[in-house]
Amino acid sequence: xxxxxxxxxxxxxxxxxxxxxxxxxxxxxxxxxxxxxxxxxxxxxxxxxxxxxxxxxxxxxxxxxxxxxxxxxxxxxxxxxxxxxxxxxxxxxxxxxxxxxxxxxxxxxxxxxxxxxxxxxxxxxxxxxxxxxxxxxxxxxxxxxxxxxxxxxxxxxxxxxx
Amino acid sequence: xxxxxxxxxxxxxxxxxxxxxxxxxxxxxxxxxxxxxxxxxxxxxxxxxxxxxxxxxxxxxxxxxxxxxxxxxxxxxxxxxxxxxxxxxxxxxxxxxxxxxxxxxxxxxxxxxxxxxxxxxxxxxxxxxxxxxxxxxxxxxxxxxxxxxxxxxxxxxxxxxxxxxxxxxxxxxxxxxxxxxxxxxxxxxxxxxxxxxxxxxxxxxxxxxxxxxxxxxxxxxxxxxxxxxxxxxxxxxxxxxxxxxxxxxxxxxxxxxxxxxxxxxxxxxxxxxxxx
Numbered sequence: 001x002x003x004x005x006x007x008x009x010x011x012x013x014x015x016x017x018x019x020x021x022x023x024x025x026x027x028x029x030x031x032x033x034x035x036x037x038x039x040x041x042x043x044x045x046x047x048x049x050x051x052x053x054x055x056x057x058x059x060x061x062x063x064x065x066x067x068x069x070x071x072x073x074x075x076x077x078x079x080x081x082x083x084x085x086x087x088x089x090x091x092x093x094x095x096x097x098x099x100x101x102x103x104x105x106x107x108x109x110x111x112x113x114x115x116x117x118x119x120x121x122x123x124x125x126x127x128x129x130x131x132x133x134x135x136x137x138x139x140x141x142x143x144x145x146x147x148x149x150x151x152x153x154x155x156x157x158x159x160x161x162x
Numbered sequence: 163x164x165x166x167x168x169x170x171x172x173x174x175x176x177x178x179x180x181x182x183x184x185x186x187x188x189x190x191x192x193x194x195x196x197x198x199x200x201x202x203x204x205x206x207x208x209x210x211x212x213x214x215x216x217x218x219x220x221x222x223x224x225x226x227x228x229x230x231x232x233x234x235x236x237x238x239x240x241x242x243x244x245x246x247x248x249x250x251x252x253x254x255x256x257x258x259x260x261x262x263x264x265x266x267x268x269x270x271x272x273x274x275x276x277x278x279x280x281x282x283x284x285x286x287x288x289x290x291x292x293x294x295x296x297x298x299x300x301x302x303x304x305x306x307x308x309x310x311x312x313x314x315x316x317x318x319x320x321x322x323x324x325x326x327x328x329x330x331x332x333x334x335x336x337x338x339x340x341x342x343x344x345x346x347x348x349x350x351x352x353x354x355x356x357x358x359x360x361x362x363x364x365x366x367x368x369x370x371x372x373x374x375x376x377x378x379x380x381x382x383x384x385x386x387x388x389x390x391x392x393x394x395x396x397x398x399x400x401x402x403x404x405x406x407x408x409x410x411x412x413x414x415x416x417x418x419x420x421x422x423x424x425x426x427x428x429x430x431x432x433x434x435x436x437x438x
Contacts (some may be wrong), residue, residue: 002167021168022201022211045195051260055236058260058423063198067168094348111259133258134343 006070010035011079019066025059026050035121037077037106041135049133051107052076058114077106080113088158089113089151098147100138107134112148120156122148166202169212174294174323177217179317182296188212190321193264195257196273198250218322219268229327233268237280240267246327248334251430252283252353255338258345268322274312276415279351282371283336285379286353289327296322308376332357332365335435339428341415348372349416350403350424352432361391368400373408373421380404383429392437400433403428 010033017028026043029035029052032033032122037137041047050061053075080087086094089109099105107133116123122130127148129139136144169188171177175279181188189208191197192215219232222243229245237393240253241262256270257263270280271291271428295299296319307314316322340346348390350372357365366384371377383404390396410421 004168005178021165023199024202044199045257045261045264046199048258048260054263057253057263059263060195060260062202065192065198065213067170068213070195113257129344130259132343133260151298 004067006066008071009067009073011075017066022065025052025060025064025066025069025074028066029151031128035076035078035141039103039106041107046133046135047104048107048111049104051134053110053114056114056117058111075110075113077109080109087113088154089116089148092151092154093144093147096143096147096150098139098143100135104134104136104138108136108144112151115148116152116155120159121152121162124149163408164207165211167210170216171212171214172216174217174321175216176394177212177321178294178296178319179333180212181321184210186210187318190214192266192269193236194220195265196269196277205266213269214266214321216401221324222399224329227329228278229329230266231325231327233322233324234266234353235268236272237262237265237267240280243248244338246329246334247357248287248353249280249327250328251336252280252338252351255279255336255344255348255351261345265398267325271283271307271314271322272312275374275376275411276348276351276413278377279338279348279371282351282369282377283353284327285377286369287330287332288355288356288367289325291325292323293320294323299323301428304345304377305379306320308378309377330355333436335432336430337428337435339424347415349421350428352425352428354429354432356392356436356438363387363390363392370404370408372427373410375409375411378408380407380429382407392433398426399435401429404429 003018005016005018029038039049041049045060045063051058052061054072060147111130127145188210190212214234219234221232223230237256241250289304291302291307333357334408338351339349353369355367364388368380370386383400386403387400405422405425409420412418
């Protein structure tokens, strides 16, 4: 068995990890690094609860071998908070209660972050399309879609007053 | 865990060299969206896995009237290109955003139906696959690639290197019909590529997916349409012919009966898009 050392950036921190062949990023994050915001749902790439951003693009950490993220920048939900302060998207999800059990929330927020980075003022269809790979069995999606709209509004106000 | 090695060749020559050396072979993956779910579930327990992501096969280039697509080009990359809009539309029909960021054009040829819609779009465009082994490469039209359900002409030392797509001279359209608006397996997906002399059809390509063991062309319906114009009656008759050419299956998405029933309906909608 050939164990490998892989170097990549996790939430702005450059790290080296040692992994068995084909270890998924999901299991590395949760089991070894204890970054448990990234959830384990289906392990099939179907539910979206394990979504992380790889160089700013959403990907499914349950399908992603750690060896394949060598040299890349990974962002997980833990990386959104700054000095303990919630990111505006997190704050909006929290204030507008865009969750019930919360299991899908990290994935929802990561995809929303990528969406708003790409399209600062998305319309409803663009939000729905972006979130279509993230399953929520509690909310019926409506509160989540509204939270993304509200997040966009807040982020744009913050950007225009800077 | 029984996986002994995850090879990440840095070039196609290294990849084919590794494959030629291996007596028991490797499971080949690229984006991982097909193989990793099986490995996570223990359905597939390979000893060795060979990943193509680092082999330099993610490119889209224009060359002598062809769009040449490297096998590990992602579906998101395809959705972002504007040279052949039908391919962008077909790419956007696959999976979710995150899946498209990982899933590759080459990998789509190994997606069990009703997966493989993108391959159907490439089929309608008369694309060729370049297969490479250690001994060299060969060119195979997509019509000759599939030999049955999940089987194809690749030998165990070969990999798909790239897809050569003639830039279409005529009109193209793509339709995917599923149970939801997006991120959904197809009931049926249809790609068409037509050329006309005034109103008269001079070339017809109708590729279907989700209604057979692999993406295929409705050749009898194509032949029927040559020399005719696209009007209500000819479209309906072509749809009925296409329905007889498919061999659909029943799965949790749709029944065999429903899939077949939808072929003329969706073909009609697709041809309506290109009707002059």
